[in-house]
Amino acid sequence: MAPSLSPQYILLALLLVAPGFISTLIAINLGVVERKISETRLLGVSLVSSLIIDTVFIELYQRTGGSVTSLSGTQTIFFTPQFRGDLVLGLLAGSVVLGLLYAIALTYDIPKRIRRGIWSRNHYSRHHRQPWEGALENAHEVNVITSDRELVNGILSEYSRVEKERQLVLQDPSWLDRQSGNLVKSGEKSVVLLEDDIQRLTIITKKD
Numbered sequence: 001m002a003p004s005l006s007p008q009y010i011l012l013a014l015l016l017v018a019p020g021f022i023s024t025l026i027a028i029n030l031g032v033v034e035r036k037i038s039e040t041r042l043l044g045v046s047l048v049s050s051l052i053i054d055t056v057f058i059e060l061y062q063r064t065g066g067s068v069t070s071l072s073g074t075q076t077i078f079f080t081p082q083f084r085g086d087l088v089l090g091l092l093a094g095s096v097v098l099g100l101l102y103a104i105a106l107t108y109d110i111p112k113r114i115r116r117g118i119w120s121r122n123h124y125s126r127h128h129r130q131p132w133e134g135a136l137e138n139a140h141e142v143n144v145i146t147s148d149r150e151l152v153n154g155i156l157s158e159y160s161r162v163e164k165e166r167q168l169v170l171q172d173p174s175w176l177d178r179q180s181g182n183l184v185k186s187g188e189k190s191v192v193l194l195e196d197d198i199q200r201l202t203i204i205t206k207k208d
Helices: 007-030 039-063 072-078 085-107 111-117 132-134
Strands: 139-146 151-159 168-177 180-183 190-193 196-204
Touching: 007 039, 007 151, 007 196, 039 072, 039 085, 039 132, 072 085, 111 168, 111 190, 132 151, 139 168, 151 196
Parallel strands: none
Antiparallel strands: 139 151, 139 196, 151 168, 168 180, 168 190
16 A cells, blocks of 8 residues: 655655755765756756665665665654654754765766777767867867968967866967067967957967
8 A cells, every 4th residue: 555645755755855966966066067957857867866875775774783674664663753853963963975976976077087098999079078178188288270361379378168168278378470480478378269269279288
């Protein structure tokens, strides 16, 4: 028999579903996810995360003397013999831990490392976002030909990502003097090049 939709059961459902959404939000914020995530993907990741957290939580609960034999029996976890705030805090702690693990994976781009391993024997080079990001990911010194046909050289400090307008920040820029044919320091600490300023980009050196 399905459990009745009592206020107690609704609260239980929220307790079991919410952890995954908490973990996902922590990962997005701490892992600095720049790409817009679709609602469908966000919902899927959150529900799978809830399943992982709840499974581990219930398993630990049973290993410490508790018993859960049915879905309706999960109500006894948090409300027997009275409301168990300590167990709710434990469930939330599990959400935070999983969220931090997600954030670490995103920060160190572990998914990219896995993709790189999968594609390491393929003859084609693929980047999970777009060629702009793939090419600049390890770039150090670059030359840029601007829309007004000027050439500027500098150290790549920052570049736009995630399908946004292409923009660059170059540190210690030097501009080509057409009369002498030499690069001349402009005295600027950095220069920002917007998408309309960039006509062509050449990577001179890459990071070690």
